[in-house]
Amino acid sequence: MKRLDAYIFVLLGMLAGLSSCSTTKHLPEGETLYLGLKNITIQNEDETKAGQTALDEVMGAISIAPNNAIVTYPNVRFPVPFGLWMYNRFERYEKGFGRWIFKHLAADPVLLSEVNPDTRAKVAGNLLRDYGFFDGHVTWKIDSTKNERAVKLSYDIDMGRPYxxxxxxxxxxxxxxxxxxxxxxxxxxxxxxxxxxxxxxxxxxxxxxxxxxxxxxxxxxxxxxxxxxxxxxxxxxxxxxxxxxxxxxxxxxKTYHIGKTAVYLTGYNGEPPVDSMKLRDFTVFYAGDKPGLRFDVLRKRFLYRKGELYSQTRQDYTQEALSRLGVFKFNEMQYLPRSGEDTLDVRVNAMFDLPYDSELELNVTTKSTKQTGPGAIFKLTKKNFRRMGASLNLELKGSYEWQTSSTVDGDKSVMNSYELGAALSLDFPRIVIPWVRNRIDPFRFPSETHFRIYAEQVNRARYFKMLSFGGSISYSFQKSRSMKHTVTPVHLAFNHLQRRTATFDSIALANPMLFHSLDDQFIPSISYTFTYDDSWRQHRWRIWWENSFTSAGNITSAIYAAFGRGFKEKEKKFLGTPFAQFLKFTSEIRPLFYINEKQQLAGRLMAGVIWAYGNKTIAPYNEQFYVGGANSIRAFTVRSLGPGRFHPADNAAYSYVDETGDIKLEANLEYRFRLFSNMFGGNLNGAVFLDAGNVWLMRKDEARPGAEFTFKHFFDNIAVGTGVGIRYDLSFLVLRLDWGIALHVPYETGRSGYYNIPRFKDGQGLHFAIGYPF
Incomplete structure (x- = not known):
C-alpha cells in the first residue's frame, strides 16, 4: 500500500507539473495558436438540398480542427491538451529520452498562419459561386481569448440568391x-x-x-x-x-476504326518475346517454345474486332478482362494511328506474374466447452494452370484441441481431438461448361467458374470420429457492376460417422434429434445466391445485400419417384447412405454510412431458416445455424447460445456439443472512429458495438425444452451484448481486438431482471481477429 501511495503521489505530481505548462510558451516567434471556431453566422440560407450541399462545402472549407478537437463546430475540445503540453515541455530536446517523448507524444500546434483564414474565406466564396450563388461572399474576423497568443475565428456566410x-x-x-x-x-x-x-x-x-x-x-x-x-x-x-x-x-x-492487334508477352523473369503466332489480324509475340497463355484464351479477352469503331468502354472492359486472368503483373494498351488513315493499330504489353503463390495461417481456437488448441491452414496456388488462365489451389488445414480443465469426468486431458482437411479447387476467371467447346464468355463484368473437391475428418475425443467429403461446381457472373449471381448446379457431400463410443451412444438415447443430425448422410444440393454491392459508387450510404437459396435432395427424390418410390417414403438411399432433404434460405444486409473520413456507422441484419423434410426431417449438423464469436455476438464464444431458451448445464451429457438451430436472427450495430492517423504506417481506429441474436429449432425437441421458435417472450429470447474494440488498419491488413460484454442471455441464470448475467466476469468475450466483422 505504501508503494501504491508513492506511485499515485508521483503520478499526481507529474499531472500537476504538466497542467502548469503553457500551451503557447514555445510557439515559433510571431505565431499564434488557433483554438477553433467561435461563431458562424449564415445569411440568406438556402434550405433546399442543393443549397445545403453548397453550404456543406463552404463549411468544410472553413472548419479546420484545432488541437485535441472532438467536434469542429460547435467547437468542442478535449479539456486536457496533453499533446500541446508535451510539445511545449519537450520541444527543446534534440536527442535522448526527451526527444523520443517529443517525437511520439507531442502534437504539433495548429497555427493561425497555417489555417490562413483569408485564403479560406476566398475559397469558400468561390465554392458558393461554383454552386450558383454568384452574389454570395464569406468574411471572417479574429476573436481574442484570455491567452494573448491564442485566438478563435468567426465567419459570416452570406449565400445571396441562387442562379x-x-x-x-x-x-x-x-x-x-x-x-x-x-x-x-x-x-x-x-x-x-x-x-x-x-x-x-x-x-x-x-x-x-x-x-x-x-x-x-x-x-x-x-x-x-x-x-x-x-x-x-x-x-x-x-x-x-x-x-x-x-x-x-x-x-x-474524325472517327477511327480498329486495325490489327499485337500482344507482346514478357516472361515473369523479364524474358523478351522471341517468337510469334498469328491468326488473321491478331498476333501474339512470346518468349520460350510456346505462348505462356493459350491463344484462344487470350483472344477471347479482347471485346472488339478489326474494323469496328474505337470504343473507350470496350477498351476498359478488355483491360479488366486481361487483369481478371490473374496471370499478369501488368498490362497496358497502346493505340498507334496509321499515317494518313482513320485506323488505329493496337499494341498490348504484358508481363507474366510469378507462377506460384502460397499462404500460411496460424490460429488458436478456444471453445465454450473448455477445448483449446492450435490450428494451421496452408494454401498453395498454381497460377495459369496448363496455360488456361486458371488457378489450381491446394488447401491443407488441421487443428488439435485439448481440455483446458484438469480432468474430464475423471479422465486426465489427452490430446486426441483434432480436425484434418484437404481441398483441391480449379478456378477459371470466365464461364466454363465441361465438354462444350467454342464457348464465349458473354459477360463484360467478372465471371468465374469454380470446381472443388474436398475431404475433412473430425475426431472428438471420447465421442466420435466423422469423415466428410464431396465436391461442387459453381458459376458466378455479373450483368452489372453492382449485382452478382452465383449458381451451384452440383454440390455433393457425404458425411460418414466412422466411429462412436459408448458415451456417444448414451447421448443418442438422451437426445435423438442431435444424434440424427450427426448420422451418416448423403447431401446432394443446388443453390443460387444473389449479391448486391454498391460500394464502388463511393456514396456516403453503401449497401451490401446477399440472399441465398439451397435445395437439397429434391432432384434425387424426384428421380426416385420416377422409378416408383414415393416422395413421402422414408430412408431412400444413394450408395447405401440416406440422403438429406431440406430447403434453406438466408438473407444478410450490411448498410454502411460514412459520417466523414474518420467516422462510420456500420450495421448488419441477418436471417436464416432451414426446413428438413421427407427423407430426413432433421437438418445435417453442418448446415444448421449458430451465433457467437468474433464475427457475430462478440460477448459470447462461438456456438455457445441457443437454441431458443435452452442452455445445457456444464455437466450435461451433451454439453460438449456446439449449440445450433434451424432458425437464425442476428443484428449488429457498430460505430467506428479514428483514434490516431499514420501510427507506425497505419491508422488506429476504435469501435463501440451492440450485438443481438439467437438460433431456434423448427420442431419441438423434448430433450431441449424451450428450443423451438415461438413469438411468446420473443424479445427475452434474444441474447444481447455490447462492447468496445480497437482496429489497426494497414489498408492491406486489419488487426482487430474486440471486448464483448454480455447484457442479456435467453436462458434462466437465477438472476431476475433484463440484465441477468450472474457475475460480470462471466459475461465477457475477448476476440482477436483479422479483418472487420462485417
Whole structure:
C-alpha cells in the first residue's frame, strides 16, 4: 500500500507539473495558436438540398480542427491538451529520452498562419459561386481569448440568391457529332430550372466526351469542349451553350476504326518475346517454345474486332478482362494511328506474374466447452494452370484441441481431438461448361467458374470420429457492376460417422434429434445466391445485400419417384447412405454510412431458416445455424447460445456439443472512429458495438425444452451484448481486438431482471481477429 501511495503521489505530481505548462510558451516567434471556431453566422440560407450541399462545402472549407478537437463546430475540445503540453515541455530536446517523448507524444500546434483564414474565406466564396450563388461572399474576423497568443475565428456566410439553369444548347459541332449528341439528349445531366453547378457542368462535359470516345472519336478530350454563359438575358437564370474549343486539331474531328492487334508477352523473369503466332489480324509475340497463355484464351479477352469503331468502354472492359486472368503483373494498351488513315493499330504489353503463390495461417481456437488448441491452414496456388488462365489451389488445414480443465469426468486431458482437411479447387476467371467447346464468355463484368473437391475428418475425443467429403461446381457472373449471381448446379457431400463410443451412444438415447443430425448422410444440393454491392459508387450510404437459396435432395427424390418410390417414403438411399432433404434460405444486409473520413456507422441484419423434410426431417449438423464469436455476438464464444431458451448445464451429457438451430436472427450495430492517423504506417481506429441474436429449432425437441421458435417472450429470447474494440488498419491488413460484454442471455441464470448475467466476469468475450466483422 505504501508503494501504491508513492506511485499515485508521483503520478499526481507529474499531472500537476504538466497542467502548469503553457500551451503557447514555445510557439515559433510571431505565431499564434488557433483554438477553433467561435461563431458562424449564415445569411440568406438556402434550405433546399442543393443549397445545403453548397453550404456543406463552404463549411468544410472553413472548419479546420484545432488541437485535441472532438467536434469542429460547435467547437468542442478535449479539456486536457496533453499533446500541446508535451510539445511545449519537450520541444527543446534534440536527442535522448526527451526527444523520443517529443517525437511520439507531442502534437504539433495548429497555427493561425497555417489555417490562413483569408485564403479560406476566398475559397469558400468561390465554392458558393461554383454552386450558383454568384452574389454570395464569406468574411471572417479574429476573436481574442484570455491567452494573448491564442485566438478563435468567426465567419459570416452570406449565400445571396441562387442562379438557375435556363437552357443548355449544343452548337458548332459537325453534323455527325451533333446528331450523336442529340440522339442521347435524354441522358443529359443539366436540366432547366436546376441550380447552376460547376460540378454538374463538368460531369455533363465528361458525359459528352465519353459518348464521343465510345463512337470512334479517339482524340476527344474534355478540354476540347467549353461553355458559354449569359446571365443578362433572364435575371436569376443562366443561359448556356456547349461549343467546341477554338483551333481543335484535325485528329479530334474524325472517327477511327480498329486495325490489327499485337500482344507482346514478357516472361515473369523479364524474358523478351522471341517468337510469334498469328491468326488473321491478331498476333501474339512470346518468349520460350510456346505462348505462356493459350491463344484462344487470350483472344477471347479482347471485346472488339478489326474494323469496328474505337470504343473507350470496350477498351476498359478488355483491360479488366486481361487483369481478371490473374496471370499478369501488368498490362497496358497502346493505340498507334496509321499515317494518313482513320485506323488505329493496337499494341498490348504484358508481363507474366510469378507462377506460384502460397499462404500460411496460424490460429488458436478456444471453445465454450473448455477445448483449446492450435490450428494451421496452408494454401498453395498454381497460377495459369496448363496455360488456361486458371488457378489450381491446394488447401491443407488441421487443428488439435485439448481440455483446458484438469480432468474430464475423471479422465486426465489427452490430446486426441483434432480436425484434418484437404481441398483441391480449379478456378477459371470466365464461364466454363465441361465438354462444350467454342464457348464465349458473354459477360463484360467478372465471371468465374469454380470446381472443388474436398475431404475433412473430425475426431472428438471420447465421442466420435466423422469423415466428410464431396465436391461442387459453381458459376458466378455479373450483368452489372453492382449485382452478382452465383449458381451451384452440383454440390455433393457425404458425411460418414466412422466411429462412436459408448458415451456417444448414451447421448443418442438422451437426445435423438442431435444424434440424427450427426448420422451418416448423403447431401446432394443446388443453390443460387444473389449479391448486391454498391460500394464502388463511393456514396456516403453503401449497401451490401446477399440472399441465398439451397435445395437439397429434391432432384434425387424426384428421380426416385420416377422409378416408383414415393416422395413421402422414408430412408431412400444413394450408395447405401440416406440422403438429406431440406430447403434453406438466408438473407444478410450490411448498410454502411460514412459520417466523414474518420467516422462510420456500420450495421448488419441477418436471417436464416432451414426446413428438413421427407427423407430426413432433421437438418445435417453442418448446415444448421449458430451465433457467437468474433464475427457475430462478440460477448459470447462461438456456438455457445441457443437454441431458443435452452442452455445445457456444464455437466450435461451433451454439453460438449456446439449449440445450433434451424432458425437464425442476428443484428449488429457498430460505430467506428479514428483514434490516431499514420501510427507506425497505419491508422488506429476504435469501435463501440451492440450485438443481438439467437438460433431456434423448427420442431419441438423434448430433450431441449424451450428450443423451438415461438413469438411468446420473443424479445427475452434474444441474447444481447455490447462492447468496445480497437482496429489497426494497414489498408492491406486489419488487426482487430474486440471486448464483448454480455447484457442479456435467453436462458434462466437465477438472476431476475433484463440484465441477468450472474457475475460480470462471466459475461465477457475477448476476440482477436483479422479483418472487420462485417
Amino acid at each position: 438557375r439553369i435556363d437552357t443548355l444548347l449544343y452548337e458548332g459541332f459537325a453534323p455527325r457529332t451533333d446528331s450523336l449528341i442529340h440522339a442521347r439528349s435524354s441522358e443529359r445531366l443539366v436540366h432547366t430550372d436546376d441550380y447552376f453547378n460547376v460540378n454538374t457542368l463538368n460531369a455533363e462535359r465528361q458525359r459528352v466526351v465519353d459518348l464521343l470516345r465510345n463512337h470512334g472519336y479517339y482524340y476527344a478530350r474534355t478540354d476540347f469542349l467549353t461553355f458559354l454563359a449569359d446571365t443578362l438575358m433572364r435575371p436569376g437564370y443562366v443561359m448556356l451553350k456547349m461549343v467546341p474549343a477554338a483551333n481543335l486539331p484535325k485528329e479530334a474531328l
